[in-house]
Amino acid sequence: MKDELISLLNKNLLEVEPSLIRKFDEEISEIPNIVKLTLGEPYFNTPDHIKIAGIKAIIDNQTHYAPNRGIAELRGAISNYLKRHYGVSYDPQEQIIVTNGASEAISTVMNSFSGQGDVVLCPSPAFGLYRNLAKINGAKYIEIDTENDKYKLTPEKLKEYLNKYQTSVKMLIFNYPNNPTGVSYSEIEIKKLAEVLREYLVVVLSDEIYSELIYKEKHVSIASYLPEKTLLVNGVSKSYAMTGWRVGYLCGPKKLIRNLAKLHQANVATIGTINMIAAAEGLINGDEDIKKMRAEYEKKRDFVCKRLRDIGYSFIPADGAFYIYVKLPHDFQGSSIDYARILAQRAHVAVIPGAAFAIQDQKYFRISYAVSDDKLASALKRLEKFVKGRRR
Known part of the structure; x- marks a missing residue:
């Protein structure tokens, strides 16, 4: 059996x-x-002041269910953090979902947008999770080889693939700084990619989990140039050494987030209240x-x-x-x-x-x-x- x-x-x-x-x-x-x-x-x-916030939350009995999209304190902290660090604006009430790590944010987007026969484009090399989620959903995962372009996606190569697959393309996955290469993009490069994407009916899954770990140039989110098409993924795991706390977040246009929240609700309902309180402490007081x-x-x-x-x-x-x-x-x-x-x-x-x-x-x-x-x-x-x- x-x-x-x-x-x-x-x-x-x-x-x-x-x-x-x-x-x-x-x-x-x-x-x-x-x-x-x-x-x-x-x-x-994890920094002590973040751990103390989590401990205090337990002592204060903040151990009950949280709202599906996350506690208001954390959503507000995410909104302020993104505005302060990257100049992108998201309404904490309607444009942010707190997720079970960045991984759940990625799966929520891919499970919502990719279906049987849909094309998902992704610069290669890339984190294997994207490929597996596309395959589970029956989507065609198409790698864009970047080796001859110093491991960066160029506007010309992007346009070539968008034209090649045309109406079958649902999504571009864009991860930078990149895992595994560590390569990132300048503001000019981001702007040029956004100009190409603006002309196509395609959503951009922008995985920016390593955004705080750029050593020379300041990180520029593609959401600052393409807010109407970008679903921004980030979290506290890498920047605050909070991998075990499992706190990520997903930001995007109101109508998309409203629908993505349904899948998030069905999959995990919400994440731990204690974890969210600790993450809020990091985002508010953890710049140093x-x-x-x-x-x-x-x-x-x-x-x-x-x-x-x-x-x-x-x-x-x-x-x-x-x-x-x-x-x-x-x-x-x-x-x-x-x-x-x-x-x-x-x-x-x-x-x-x-x-x-x-x-x-x-x-x-x-x-x-x-x-x-x-x-x-x-x-x-x-x-x-x-x-x-x-x-x-």
């Missing part, structure tokens, strides 16, 4: 593979003495926390890049996030998974293979430098020893 019940599942779901990031991380975790540079998990602890963490990440980025160059690796220059996308040695004939396994087994360094970020294998691996300085130094020393040994 068990096997017969499997046949009743959504056929699209059966074809979806579990996250390769999580799968590979689990695979190599049992290797003794391994240094893991795998997950996008800030190594910082962001500055300190960002400065530390920038130092780590510079250290990793220098060491990788010294070792002889090529990589994509990262503008933000906490990832470096490293090219496999030119003489290595296997896949990115093969190379990552070799690093884990011989160098005792765990990275994520590029195959996790595109349909076709990427001859890269991703390093997450959101770890302690000691772990980074140890991992790079091991990589150096491994590379030198391989050259002999």
Whole structure:
């Protein structure tokens, strides 16, 4: 009977593979003495004033159901934060939904807009969640290869794909700073992309979860140029080291948010009241926390890049996030998974293979430098020893 019940599942779901990031991380975790540079998990602890706000909420018995779209205090804090940091305006009553992390915000949008045969465009490489959600919904996930354009989506390439798929296109997924490359976009580049998108009937899912982790230029949200078509996704996980609190948010035009709230309500009803109170504290009083963490990440980025160059690796220059996308040695004939396994087994360094970020294998691996300085130094020393040994 068990096997017969499997046949009743959504056929699209059966074809979806579990996250390769999580799968590979689990695979190599049992290797003794391994240094893991795998997950996008800030190594910082949640700042004390945010934790205290959560503790106080428990003591004050703020442990009951919250409104579906989130408590008013947090929605107001999100609205003010986005206005203060990025100059985008959202009505906290009608244009914001608090979600179970940024992941639920993404799934709410994709489950609402993508159906059987619809086309979802996404610059590649990209976070695997987008591809899996499109597949579950029966949509055609079309990757726009950015390798020849310094891993950025250009207006010309965007227009080419929009014209190629025309009325079948429902959505463009746009994540920046990008996971896995760390590449981001200037204000001029954002403006030019918005000018192209304005001419087409397409919604933009703008995943800006790493927006606070840009090291030189200020982050510019595409929502500032294309508010009528943008569904903005963000959250507190990366910027405030609150991954376990599971607080994200989704912002957009009133009519769209009104309908997306129905799916959010059906899926999760609401998230934890305590978590939202803590997140509000971060958004209201946590600007200095962001500055300190960002400065530390920038130092780590510079250290990793220098060491990788010294070792002889090529990589994509990262503008933000906490990832470096490293090219496999030119003489290595296997896949990115093969190379990552070799690093884990011989160098005792765990990275994520590029195959996790595109349909076709990427001859890269991703390093997450959101770890302690000691772990980074140890991992790079091991990589150096491994590379030198391989050259002999």
